[in-house]
Amino acid sequence: MKHGVALVWFRQDLRIQDNAALHQAVRTAERVLPVYVLDDEGAGAWAMGGAARWWLHHSLASLGRDLAALGAPLVLRRGRSADVIPALAAEACADSVHATTAHEPFWRDIDAEVAEILHAEGRTFTRHPGATLFDPEAVRTQTGGIYGMFTPFANAVRAGPPPAPLPGPKKLHGADAPASEKLDAWGLLPARPDWALGLRETWTPGERTADARMQRFLHAAVGNYGIGRNLPAQDGTSMLSPHLHFGEISPRTIWHASLRAGEGEHARTFRAELIWRDFSAYLLWHHRTLPEQPLRPAFAALAWRRDPEGLHAWQRGQTGLPIVDAGMRQLWQTGWMHNRVRMIAASFLVKHLLISWEEGERWFWDTLVDADLASNAASWQWVAGTGIDAQPFFRVFNPVTQGEKFDGAGAYVRRYVPELAGLPDRYVHQPWEAPPLELRAAGVELGKTYPYPLIGLAEGRQRALDVYQRTVREAAANA
DNA sequence: TTTTGAGTTGTTCGA
DNA sequence: GTCGAACAACTCAAA
Numbered sequence: 083m084k085h086g087v088a089l090v091w092f093r094q095d096l097r098i099q100d101n102a103a104l105h106q107a108v109r110t111a112e113r114v115l116p117v118y119v120l121d122d123e124g125a126g127a128w129a130m131g132g133a134a135r136w137w138l139h140h141s142l143a144s145l146g147r148d149l150a151a152l153g154a155p156l157v158l159r160r161g162r163s164a165d166v167i168p169a170l171a172a173e174a175c176a177d178s179v180h181a182t183t184a185h186e187p188f189w190r191d192i193d194a195e196v197a198e199i200l201h202a203e204g205r206t207f208t209r210h211p212g213a214t215l216f217d218p219e220a221v222r223t224q225t226g227g228i229y230g231m232f233t234p235f236a237n238a239v240r241a242g243p244p245p246a247p248l249p250g251p252k253k254l255h256g257a258d259a260p261a262s263e264k265l266d267a268w269g270l271l272p273a274r275p276d277w278a279l280g281l282r283e284t285w286t287p288g289e290r291t292a293d294a295r296m297q298r299f300l301h302a303a304v305g306n307y308g309i310g311r312n313l314p315a316q317d318g319t320s321m322l323s324p325h326l327h328f329g330e331i332s333p334r335t336i337w338h339a340s341l342r343a344g345e346g347e348h349a350r351t352f353r354a355e356l357i358w359r360d361f362s363a364y365l366l367w368h369h370r371t372l373p374e375q376p377l378r379p380a381f382a383a384l385a386w387r388r389d390p391e392g393l394h395a396w397q398r399g400q401t402g403l404p405i406v407d408a409g410m411r412q413l414w415q416t417g418w419m420h421n422r423v424r425m426i427a428a429s430f431l432v433k434h435l436l437i438s439w440e441e442g443e444r445w446f447w448d449t450l451v452d453a454d455l456a457s458n459a460a461s462w463q464w465v466a467g468t469g470i471d472a473q474p475f476f477r478v479f480n481p482v483t484q485g486e487k488f489d490g491a492g493a494y495v496r497r498y499v500p501e502l503a504g505l506p507d508r509y510v511h512q513p514w515e516a517p518p519l520e521l522r523a524a525g526v527e528l529g530k531t532y533p534y535p536l537i538g539l540a541e542g543r544q545r546a547l548d549v550y551q552r553t554v555r556e557a558a559a560n561a
Numbered sequence: 562t563t564t565t566g567a568g569t570t571g572t573t574c575g576a
Numbered sequence: 577g578t579c580g581a582a583c584a585a586c587t588c589a590a591a
Contacts, residue, residue, distance in 0.1 A: 229588085231568065231587080232569070358569080378586095437579085474584060477572075479571065480573095483572070547583095554585095
């Protein structure tokens with residue numbers, strides 16, 4: 083017998099379909115109260131960055147329209163979750179609160195506090211799976227331990243398919259809604275200057291477009307994913323990351339749709355990326371300091387360089403390494419960077435410039451629309467060699483080799499570094515090697531229209547190898 | 562307990 | 577131009 087009001091607390095699950103929290107609320111209560119709380123204080127040092135706030139604004143607008151159309155308008159509030167949620171629950175006389183589990187340490191702290199208050203007032207607080215394919219608490223090695231490598235983790239979770247998606251409600255009975263704040267008043271969008279033009283041209287946040295993007299990808303690109311995903315000039319990746327981060331589409335929806343789309347090797351490679359996303363959340367769940375501390379303690383002592391000018395040049399796409407600069411400018415303009423280029427640009431910062439991965443992590447956090455605490459931290463640690471990746475540290479990406487291998491015709495570089503567009507293919511990834519005549523013909527004046535490389539590639543590589551080697555040796559000696 | 566095999570995405574050098 | 581080995585020797589997971 084259904085009775086009463088259930089509060090559905092949306093966080094990083096801004097969707098109607100396959101939303102276990104909403105599903106359970108509808109199943110068990112007569113009326114539902116959908117709520118979103120903007121809680122910068124609770125997130126602390128990891129409050130949402132600028133690009134993510136732009137996305138959040140539009141995603142909330144979309145979710146609000148969809149919920150209202152179903153019969154239960156979304157209530158927006160700003161403040162501490164531990165104040166707002168219990169207050170709204172009391173105001174609406176809700177006996178239960180439902181949310182999708184979030185894996186960030188700050189959400190776990192917030193949830194613990196909220197749960198305690200709600201319980202003390204005689205209300206229930208239930209968290210539901212769905213943010214990941216698999217419950218991070220449940221995935222264990224045979225001896226009950228925590229996986230520290232991707233492949234064994236992937237083999238373990240592949241043994242059983244993730245749960246099938248839940249259907250979304252056709253209609254909602256809204257509770258008598260408390261007053262909502264106005265989304266426009268939250269100031270999530272940039273005003274002066276309005277840097278969001280490239281974001282608007284690239285993205286449409288929301289559940290509907292998330293689904294459309296998935297369908298397009300599964301029809302057009304997944305069949306060649308293993309190759310196409312490495313070519314930044316092409317549309318070979320799913321670009322679902324921001325939709326996934328905000329939960330506009332669930333990973334298990336994508337998993338099962340990709341199974342229907344094809345059983346081939348390429349679709350399997352794509353699903354491996356979904357497992358990587360899960361693995362990052364898993365690592366953060368079991369290692370709360372992942373965003374701030376190297377997973378391998380030996381690297382806490384690594385002598386990173388302090389180099390504000392180098393960092394700034396990297397951030398603005400002015401390193402003099404074309405593929406790196408193209409990536410950093412794509413990030414600045416569109417809030418997103420192709421994955422292959424993320425690795426190259428990140429490797430250049432951490433290895434060639436020997437600037438701490440935490441500086442890169444911070445910049446990505448502020449500029450990526452898909453900024454995700456787990457994926458961002460785990461990936462930076464992977465590139466820096468401080469994480470779970472046990473591969474030897476002498477793997478240093480060469481930006482020229484990588485550029486020639488994956489952007490051979492230079493189309494990606496020419497798109498984002500137009501001042502190099504006139505160079506022939508053989509110099510577009512290394513303009514400093516071009517003869518003066520070629521440079522002049524292309525309208526390139528090194529040091530004026532485009533910078534010289536911040537550091538020689540051989541020199542930077544060797545410096546990184548020396549410092550890493552020394553760090554590893556000293557750690558071994560102290561052990 | 563000890564052993565064994567393997568580890569997302571690389572680069573360089575020399576044959 | 578292509579190919580295999582070396583890089584340096586670690587950590588993890590399972591048998």
